[in-house]
Amino acid sequence: MNVIVCVKQIPDPATPGALDPSTNTLKRDGKLILDESDSYGVEMALQLVDAAGGGEVSLISMAPNGEVSGMRTALAMGAAKGVLISDPALLGSDALTTAKVLAAAVQRLGGADLIIAATESSDGYTGTVPEQLAEVLGLASVTFAKKVTITGGTLEAHRQTEEGYDEVTCALPAVISVTAGVVEPRYPSFKGIMAAKSKPVEQVTAADLGITPVGWAGSGQAVVTVTQAEARAAGEIIEDDGETFTKIVAFLENLKVI
Numbered sequence: 096m097n098v099i100v101c102v103k104q105i106p107d108p109a110t111p112g113a114l115d116p117s118t119n120t121l122k123r124d125g126k127l128i129l130d131e132s133d134s135y136g137v138e139m140a141l142q143l144v145d146a147a148g149g150g151e152v153s154l155i156s157m158a159p160n161g162e163v164s165g166m167r168t169a170l171a172m173g174a175a176k177g178v179l180i181s182d183p184a185l186l187g188s189d190a191l192t193t194a195k196v197l198a199a200a201v202q203r204l205g206g207a208d209l210i211i212a213a214t215e216s217s218d219g220y221t222g223t224v225p226e227q228l229a230e231v232l233g234l235a236s237v238t239f240a241k242k243v244t245i246t247g248g249t250l251e252a253h254r255q256t257e258e259g260y261d262e263v264t265c266a267l268p269a270v271i272s273v274t275a276g277v278v279e280p281r282y283p284s285f286k287g288i289m290a291a292k293s294k295p296v297e298q299v300t301a302a303d304l305g306i307t308p309v310g311w312a313g314s315g316q317a318v319v320t321v322t323q324a325e326a327r328a329a330g331e332i333i334e335d336d337g338e339t340f341t342k343i344v345a346f347l348e349n350l351k352v353i
Contacts, residue, residue, distance in 0.1 A: 096147035096245070098140040099201055101212040101228070104131040104158040104165030108217060110168065121218060126160055129165035133212035134172070134280040136273050140211050141173045141281075143245060151175040154296075155200040157185060157193060163296050170291035171283030178203060180299040182309070191308075194227035199304035201232060203297075209250070210270045214239055229270035237263050237271045257299035277340035288309070288336075313341065 104127035106112055113122045129137075140152040154177035156166050161181045170177065178200045185196070201210060208231075214223035229236035241260060242253040248267050253260040255274050283291070301309045311317060333342050347353045 096144055096150035097207045098150065098209045098211060099153045099155060099204060099207040100136045100140045101197055102137065102154050102156045102166060102169050103130040103216045104156055104162055105130045105216065105218045117207060119321045123159050127162045127165050129168040130213065130217050132217055132275055135275055135277050135306060136211040136213055137169045137172050137174060138278045138280040139243060139273055142278060143209065143243065147245065153177060153204050155197055157196055161298055166282060166296060167291045169295045171287040172281055173287065176294055177296040179296050179298045180301065180304065183297055184301055184310050187311035187314055188309050189316060190221045190223045191227050192309050192313040194224050194231050196301060196304060196306050196309065197228055198231040199306050203268055205302065206268065208267050212272050214272045214274055223227065225270055225272040232270065235265040235269040237269060240271045240273045241277050243271065
């Protein structure tokens with residue numbers, strides 16, 4: 096069984112982010128790390144391949160400046176190889192363009208039995224790329240998977256909902272997005288970290304994949320301005336004078352909560 100995992104490499108959330116004043120977008124010119132939400136997809140892929148008794152896990156990622164630090168973490172976990180799409184022309188690409196680029200990378204790898212992504216990235220939060228990727232590839236899409244099993248050529252998933260979960264089945268190949276906590280990601284071992292340094296990562300451009308237009312031209316949008324979010328106003332303090340409950344009730348009635 097062959098599985099492809101879409102992994103995003105993001106600026107370290109532990110450090111303050113900065114905006115590029117020329118584009119009003121997040122700066123990505125330093126070291127990037129594996130998005131924690133994607134570590135669940137990598138672990139799920141490794142477990143499914145082990146359960147199938149054979150196959151391999153491949154990675155695809157889109158990042159600037161030939162950055163592979165985050166991909167190396169996933170390779171250290173056990174993935175076999177990867178494709179990195181790194182191209183200055185991709186700056187400003189929207190979610191749909193990203194999906195088209197990732198779909199072309201999937202095809203460059205020869206496809207797979209299953210393609211896994213996180214439900215959304217920690218720095219973008221569009222939550223649309225996995226579904227768009229499935230549409231571009233013409234594959235079934237299962238979102239918010241919290242449990243996944245594969246029997247023969249059929250995928251069975253518990254799809255998380257607000258009220259519990261739905262039981263969903265579909266034929267392979269397919270695209271799924273997994274929720275955080277679906278599995279417990281393993282820590283890369285020292286042996287895995289050393290092995291990851293020699294695992295192949297092919298670097299390609301948008302032109303190599305035949306995708307055009309990309310970047311700002313492909314998305315047809317621009318970030319005109321960025322403003323600071325309004326500071327949260329101080330709450331109202333109610334002193335306990337023996338009749339505090341009447342003030343609380345009046346406060347809640349004013350908010351139309353009761």
